[in-house]
Amino acid sequence: MSQTPLYDFSQPQRQSTVAILLVVFKTLKVLFRQIALPFFVFVFMGKKSNDYGTYFIVFISGISLISMVYSIINHFRSYYYVANDELVVHSGILGKKKLSIPLERIQSINFEQNLIHRLFNVKKLKLDTAGTGEKEMELAAIDADKAEALRKLLISEIKTSNIVHIAEDKKDKAIFQLGFVDLIKAGFVENHLKSGGLIFVFLWWIYANLQEVGINAEDYIEEVDKPAFSITLFALGIGFFLVLSLIISMIRTIIKYFNLHLKRSGNGFIIHLGLLNTQTISALDHKIQTVSWSDNLLKKVLKIHDLRLKQASNKEVESKESITIPGSSIHHIREVCSYVFPGWQQHDFVFSKVHKNYLYRSYYFSVLLTLLIVAAALIFKNYETIYAALILLAFLVIMSYLGYQKLAYAINDQWIYLKGGAFGDKNVVSAIYKTQSLKISQNPFQKKKNLVNLTLYNASGNENIPFIAESEAYQIANSVLFKVETDKRSWM
Amino acid sequence: MENNDSNIPETTFTNTQVNVFDLPKMEEVQYTPLHSASLYVNMIVLGILFLLVVAGVCVLGFTVHEVRPYLFLSLLVVSIIFVFLAWIEYRSFRFKGYALRTHDLLFREGWLWKSWTVIPFNRIQHLEINQGPIDRLFDLAALQLYTAGGASSDIEIDGLTPQTAADIKSYITGKNTSLNSYESDPVV
Numbered sequence: 001m002s003q004t005p006l007y008d009f010s011q012p013q014r015q016s017t018v019a020i021l022l023v024v025f026k027t028l029k030v031l032f033r034q035i036a037l038p039f040f041v042f043v044f045m046g047k048k049s050n051d052y053g054t055y056f057i058v059f060i061s062g063i064s065l066i067s068m069v070y071s072i073i074n075h076f077r078s079y080y081y082v083a084n085d086e087l088v089v090h091s092g093i094l095g096k097k098k099l100s101i102p103l104e105r106i107q108s109i110n111f112e113q114n115l116i117h118r119l120f121n122v123k124k125l126k127l128d129t130a131g132t133g134e135k136e137m138e139l140a141a142i143d144a145d146k147a148e149a150l151r152k153l154l155i156s157e158i159k160t161s162n163i164v165h166i167a168e169d170k171k172d173k174a175i176f177q178l179g180f181v182d183l184i185k186a187g188f189v190e191n192h193l194k195s196g197g198l199i200f201v202f203l204w205w206i207y208a209n210l211q212e213v214g215i216n217a218e219d220y221i222e223e224v225d226k227p228a229f230s231i232t233l234f235a236l237g238i239g240f241f242l243v244l245s246l247i248i249s250m251i252r253t254i255i256k257y258f259n260l261h262l263k264r265s266g267n268g269f270i271i272h273l274g275l276l277n278t279q280t281i282s283a284l285d286h287k288i289q290t291v292s293w294s295d296n297l298l299k300k301v302l303k304i305h306d307l308r309l310k311q312a313s314n315k316e317v318e319s320k321e322s323i324t325i326p327g328s329s330i331h332h333i334r335e336v337c338s339y340v341f342p343g344w345q346q347h348d349f350v351f352s353k354v355h356k357n358y359l360y361r362s363y364y365f366s367v368l369l370t371l372l373i374v375a376a377a378l379i380f381k382n383y384e385t386i387y388a389a390l391i392l393l394a395f396l397v398i399m400s401y402l403g404y405q406k407l408a409y410a411i412n413d414q415w416i417y418l419k420g421g422a423f424g425d426k427n428v429v430s431a432i433y434k435t436q437s438l439k440i441s442q443n444p445f446q447k448k449k450n451l452v453n454l455t456l457y458n459a460s461g462n463e464n465i466p467f468i469a470e471s472e473a474y475q476i477a478n479s480v481l482f483k484v485e486t487d488k489r490s491w492m
Numbered sequence: 493m494e495n496n497d498s499n500i501p502e503t504t505f506t507n508t509q510v511n512v513f514d515l516p517k518m519e520e521v522q523y524t525p526l527h528s529a530s531l532y533v534n535m536i537v538l539g540i541l542f543l544l545v546v547a548g549v550c551v552l553g554f555t556v557h558e559v560r561p562y563l564f565l566s567l568l569v570v571s572i573i574f575v576f577l578a579w580i581e582y583r584s585f586r587f588k589g590y591a592l593r594t595h596d597l598l599f600r601e602g603w604l605w606k607s608w609t610v611i612p613f614n615r616i617q618h619l620e621i622n623q624g625p626i627d628r629l630f631d632l633a634a635l636q637l638y639t640a641g642g643a644s645s646d647i648e649i650d651g652l653t654p655q656t657a658a659d660i661k662s663y664i665t666g667k668n669t670s671l672n673s674y675e676s677d678p679v680v
Binding site: 461462485 | 515519610640
């Protein structure tokens, strides 16, 4: 640690030569994907390789090779450097391109490593910028140390010097890390329906592909004797499906969140995760728009939550800008909140409930839906469906009731806190001054009772408070507007 | 990012107690209605649509034998629907309006389902004046306000005269100096 490497980013520099290897690898991957299946069909399925097929393979290979050579030449002609508070990237063979990004407009700086990156200790740098029309920027391969130094430079508040020392990691404070047992736990309580859906998609994909190469799966299904339908078989099928879903959830969780570290660094967080492809994501406090955490029935038993940090994003809320940290305990969440919302105290919040009519409306909709299904069942003389509709009604009524019981909002001097959920609990907190705009809306049914909906929009989504008294909504709106219009802090 | 006042040191930041009842009230704002030509434009568009549908129904009625007995009835239904649509158009025009305050812009719209949207000037990312071909014919323009809050929170004030649209735009640009650097579209 005595030697601290110096990197001078004001000098134009090239990416690591590993980038060339990455280009080659990527080309091979594309070729494999495009050609492997037709090739397999031609060679092994006994179909005669016709001219069309050969031309196709030659064409695809040619295009891939040309683009590979282009990328490699481009590598030697690309430079990046930091000057005048801008990150500048020069590239191009025929027409020269210059892309410059003002440092202040960089929204997030993230690293990614696939297996090749890790083998050669390099990192892929991804930058997201704010503003209309601009896209994200990538540097395919930078030496790991250098990448870290560059990150420090890009996020540092002192932008006077472009020379950065690394190895001042001592300041970073670990908030928590997901051990292997925690990971297993987190995987166990995942939403297995999602994994179940994936199985279906996968099976469908295999089926479609088999048909494409000329095998009709249905021919084989016919050959298998159809066993008599029985409850045992049905239960077995369900059981098998559940176990498979569980295993897939586990594997997905482990691959995605392996060795998850959440660290406090400077005025932001660094999240490191991944088994095969590792990612380092940074989230700066002032760019975080909402902090939310939620659980489900299983997670409640283990007392763990999914913590979500949503950063400002240009597009409609998308997963890319929202960082999910599974397996967080309430202590970790409080710690994160205390950083993002300085002076945060859980007991500062006085929660109010929304009007009972919100619950009644959910009941009306549930009954209406059930009646429609029952009517359809009567018309088509499909009487079994009525039982299903009644079960659905019971489910919807319970959902509505729990949802109404849990829905609550609190707005104090600085923060907005929304609670919700049905079987699980959901908490969303955001800072008032980060509000972008607000909307009050009213339908004819609400008008009679003087009720309105209030929606507060921020740069990562919106928070909706339905069915509150008109006077209350206007009072909140007026004070939110006052705070937004007088607060000089930047919302990102 | 666009906020040029982002680097104000912590020490100049004060946070005095404010009585919520003394704050400016958004519910007491007087809204400016849109230019009446915008109602005519919408009515004309609706009228053209009506004629097209009537023509379609007539063609169908005279060519297909099975439809013929119902021709009068369908024309009646179509007429009722379009009268209803025109009435909704009229009522929503009556309600639609905007209001400018020192620090924000308010916009209300709807008929049975009403909404009031407020965008503070210091949160506006981008301003645009749009003029479609029909707008140009009637000398109208629309002012669009973009925030980082997403498409559902953006406002488009249609049915302004180009002069009013430009005036509002320059008023807002004057309030939010960081918008100047992003001025891209020429003032109509």
